[in-house]
Amino acid sequence: MDLIRYGNALELKGSGYVPLTAREALAQEMVRRMGGFRSEGLSREGSMALLFPRTIVDAEVLECLVAALLGGSHILLFGPSGTGKTSLAKELWNLFPKEVYAVSGCPVQDDPMSVMDPAYWKRVKCCPSCEARFGIPGKDFDPAEVDPRKVPVSVITLREGYGLARVQGSSEVFPDNLTGVYNLHRLEEVGDPTSPLVLEPGKLLQSNRGLLLVDEVGKLPLGTQNVLLQALQEGIVSPAKSRETFPAGFVAVTTSNLRDLDAINEPLNDRLSNIYVDYIKDHMKNRSILEVSREREYHEVFFPEIYLNAAVFVVESWRDLSVDIPELSEVGSNRTILDTVSRSVAYAKIDSERTVSLESFKKGIRDALYGRIRARGGDSFLRNEEIVREFLSGNLELSIERGFRLYWCTFFKRGLGSSLQRAEKLARSLAQGTVPKGGDGDLLLDFIRKMERWRGSVSDEEVFSSVVGIMNTMKDFGCKE
Numbered sequence: 001m002d003l004i005r006y007g008n009a010l011e012l013k014g015s016g017y018v019p020l021t022a023r024e025a026l027a028q029e030m031v032r033r034m035g036g037f038r039s040e041g042l043s044r045e046g047s048m049a050l051l052f053p054r055t056i057v058d059a060e061v062l063e064c065l066v067a068a069l070l071g072g073s074h075i076l077l078f079g080p081s082g083t084g085k086t087s088l089a090k091e092l093w094n095l096f097p098k099e100v101y102a103v104s105g106c107p108v109q110d111d112p113m114s115v116m117d118p119a120y121w122k123r124v125k126c127c128p129s130c131e132a133r134f135g136i137p138g139k140d141f142d143p144a145e146v147d148p149r150k151v152p153v154s155v156i157t158l159r160e161g162y163g164l165a166r167v168q169g170s171s172e173v174f175p176d177n178l179t180g181v182y183n184l185h186r187l188e189e190v191g192d193p194t195s196p197l198v199l200e201p202g203k204l205l206q207s208n209r210g211l212l213l214v215d216e217v218g219k220l221p222l223g224t225q226n227v228l229l230q231a232l233q234e235g236i237v238s239p240a241k242s243r244e245t246f247p248a249g250f251v252a253v254t255t256s257n258l259r260d261l262d263a264i265n266e267p268l269n270d271r272l273s274n275i276y277v278d279y280i281k282d283h284m285k286n287r288s289i290l291e292v293s294r295e296r297e298y299h300e301v302f303f304p305e306i307y308l309n310a311a312v313f314v315v316e317s318w319r320d321l322s323v324d325i326p327e328l329s330e331v332g333s334n335r336t337i338l339d340t341v342s343r344s345v346a347y348a349k350i351d352s353e354r355t356v357s358l359e360s361f362k363k364g365i366r367d368a369l370y371g372r373i374r375a376r377g378g379d380s381f382l383r384n385e386e387i388v389r390e391f392l393s394g395n396l397e398l399s400i401e402r403g404f405r406l407y408w409c410t411f412f413k414r415g416l417g418s419s420l421q422r423a424e425k426l427a428r429s430l431a432q433g434t435v436p437k438g439g440d441g442d443l444l445l446d447f448i449r450k451m452e453r454w455r456g457s458v459s460d461e462e463v464f465s466s467v468v469g470i471m472n473t474m475k476d477f478g479c480k481e
């Protein structure tokens, strides 16, 4: 959407412009987009998912998040590592409407109405720099006394530093990083304490009118958390070495893993809508995480669907164990699911395989899980590696079996009409290395073609023989229940 340009605040106001706070702007945009998706016939759940197209989480999580944001809340996304919290936060920025009207030259991109419209000024004050520029010298600032023709208006695009700020929580983030500082050296040169050259806006001022993303908020020192709390409570920030207050009108989206939750200052936590982002329960949804990499990874090497599902089952089984060891907290993450594929493909390439072999698959899984063990001291690393090794020795084969079962039983029901007799006859042919011509053989090849959705350079024959090869290592072709 391109905004019409106006020369000054009087023209802008005359156009019927309605100023919105950051929270209102985000909420309005979400409603607008969901309305569009709904009118195209999408379900409620489907339209919410489309707001966050790159993040796969359970539908209830999205519903909580959308409802909290529409209600004007700031957000805390918490949960185990690697469940998509940071990804959700980033996608909120993609959603954010970025073209806005701002006072030209304002260091914190104030809305022009904050300067000259008394009603809006009451809700959202302008910055001291604008007060000095447009107010009457020697008098307290009063928006009713501002000449709106003298307030120049720009259309700006919110971006990092101007409407977006990101903070990575750590003990190194000090209050000054959030509040910003007055540069005293520059003040001597410039002489005007409210000049943009004198003020170095901190993260809170940088995010004015947009979004503040704080990753791992519990890792911030208490003093820094208190600065954030004050900004959320009062909507203002005082830079270090200054008595002036600046507007801090943003939507705060913070994240935390489970371990650091207790480190979040309670009053701060009270200001945030807490949303639990758990691992995805639904297997097919976890499986769909791999769709993202399908396009990228599978062009040279064919990756059988049975292995893809097995990889997901491995990580799901790990999550079910709920191992509570900090160094192992990443092993069950969504990133591990992605790694299983890229690592297996890497091994296949080393061995010049055109289809991922069982050996490459097993090595890839092992590396993906080991690669997520955080190293802290040699002994504990070896101990943790042992835990993962033992887990794999009990679960890897089992997961492949489950991957096969999911695949075969879908065919068993849809293709073979759940006939055990037909299944056994087909399995006997496969064991002899042949897919019978016509009948159930053809049905199976059709099924494989549909399931594998193969588009790379590997031939159909290679794909079939790879899949049938895996099937032949399985013993039980029945599908009970």
Ligand SMILES: [Zn+2]
Pocket: 103, 106, 107, 108, 109, 110, 126, 127, 128, 129, 130, 131
């Ligand atoms: Zn300003």
